[in-house]
Amino acid sequence: MNSDRLTATDNASALARDGRFLDVLRQRIAVPTESQNADRLPDLYRYLADQIAPALQALDFECRIIDNPVEGGGPFLIAHRIEDPSLPTVLGYGHGDVVRGIPEQWREGLDPWTVTVEGERWYGRGAADNKGQHAIWIAALETTLKSRGKLGFNAKFVIETSEEIGSVGLDVLLETEAEALSCDVLLASDGPRLVRDKVDIKLGNRGAFAFDLRVKLREGSRHSGHWGGVLEDPGLILAHALASITTPRGRILVEDWLPKSVPPKVTAALKGINVDPSDPTLIMPDDWGEAGLSRAEKMYGWTSFIVLAYVTGAPEKPINGVQPDASASCQIRYTADVDETQFIPALRTHLDAHGFQQVEIVDLSKNRFPAWRTDPDNPWVDRVMTSVEKTIGYAPTLMPNSSGGLPSEIFARHLGCPVIWIPHSYGGCKQHGPDEHLLQPIVEQGLAIMTGLFWDIGADATGAQT
Incomplete structure (x- = not known):
């Protein structure tokens, strides 16, 4: 490995050991950017204006903070540093919003808005999802710039503050700002690694499709002693409707929700993959879900x-009454091999065929991430894989997509670029729940990986020694 490159990656790793990266993380975690809480809108602006913009401006980025074009969504920050229009352009992405802090559920001694260090664990809401991960991206860019005096490529960055509520407004922003965000590749970090101690690279994401099921039969409840067994019970009707969608062991029975076929490259990539939840409390029975498939x-x-x-009546204060209605919030996660436009029609046909005409389907189209997968043969995939292997000394695992939802398809559709994710978290990080944390060893490695990748992109573009 070139000594200058090695020095740069070592310098980046040192940020996770000497407290400098931790200091940055403390400041960013302290801003309570809960996008699910409308009262936090000022904090979303404050995060971009006080935390992200100054960090990027110090690297000679030009920054703009843009109001969300969709009501209820948080602001965006767009930044760019153009060294030479003839050089390749790398776009980074992150989200500054977090899910609710739920401080009452965190373990004693922990607080979602204060970083607490316990051994290799750095606790705080957003540490893993996603403040810590896009902080790695920025810190690696800074280290590369300081080490080389230039990047050797053009860099752009977009950060949103509504990812946890379905990336409200991102689609519209990318349509209106497509020229400003045009790039050769999107390189970003979000989500967990497949295995804690093994680096992986993901080429997209499964889609997230949300809908509600509702049964409303009357206004108000009726005395259960007088009317129980005579009036239809919406809770029971909806329970049976839900049960018809899968077998008792979770295998989906709505055929149009399932892939008709899976590309051989995807099957090959998943063969032999070991799913490590890094949490001994998570039990994954082999007979749950689709038979014959690995985890x-x-x-x-x-x-x-x-x-x-699932709700019927008032669970916190049940009364002796036949309830008037019931509702369930549901979600489908799916791959790029499935046609999402068939989800609602197929479900309607399925429910009607099973006698559940009373069940209403409410399509929640705003809360959705379409599925996407970058072609594994795209040259950028090989460039990223080669660079990461050079840094860590072994070939990273190439995953066709993440299991969770990410805005890959939105970027690919508007910008026409390959989308590649390099996660710097792990399955046991407890994102979206109490005690969320980031692991110091993964941060240290992530800083080296991203710095090495930026170094190699610049070297390839300018013909410098690698």
């Missing part, structure tokens, strides 16, 4: 159906 194939190459919430 990796179920998570990364197939469709899943989840009931997020």
Whole structure:
């Protein structure tokens, strides 16, 4: 490895050991950017204006903060540093918003808005999702610039503050700002690694499709003693409707929700993959879900159906009454091998065929990430894989997509660029729940990986020694 490149990656790794990266993370975690809480809108602006813009301006980026074009969405920051229009352009992405802090659920001694260090764990809401990860991106860019005096490529960055509510407004922003964000490749970090101690690279994401099911039969409840067993119970009707969607062991029975075929390259990539949840409390029975598939194939190459919430009556204060209505919030996760436009029609046909005409389907189209997969044969994939291997000394795992939702398709559709994700977290990070944390060893490695990648992109573009 070239000594200058090695020095740069070593300098980047040192940021995670000497406290400098931790100091930055403390400042960013302290801003409570809960996008699910409308009262936090000023904090979303403050995060971009006080945290991200100054960090990028110090690297000679020009920055703009843009109001969300969709009501209820948080602001965006767009930044760019153009060294030479003839050089390749790399676009970075991150989201500054977080899910609710739920401080009452965190372990004693921990607070979502204060970084607490316990051994290799750095606790705080957004540490893993996504403040820590886009902080790695910026720090690696800074280290490359300081080490070389230039990047050797053009860099752009967009950060949104509504990812946790479905990336509200991002589609519109990319349509209106497509020229400003034009690039050769999107390189970003979000989500967990497949295995804690093994680097992986993901080429997209499974889609997230949300809908509600509702049964409303009357106004108000009726005395259960007088009317129970005579009046239809919406809770029971909806429960049976939900049960018809899968087998008792979770295998989906709505055929048009499932892939008709899976590309051989995807099957090959998932073969032999070991899913490590890094959490001994998570039990994954082999007989749950689609029969004959491995855990990796179920998570990364197939469709899943989840009931997020189910309500009839008032669970906190039940009364002796036949309830008037029931509702369930549902979600489908799916790959690029499935046609999402068939989800609602197929479900309607399925429910009607099983006698559930009373069940209403509410399409929640705003809360959706379409599925996307970058072609594994795209030259940028090989460039990234080669660079990362040079840094870590072994070939990273190439994953066709992540299991969770990301805005890959939105970027690919508007910008026409390959989308590549390099996650710097792990399955046990507890993102979206209490005690979210980032691991110091993964931060240290992530800083070296991204610095090496930026170094190699610049070297390839300018013909410098690598």
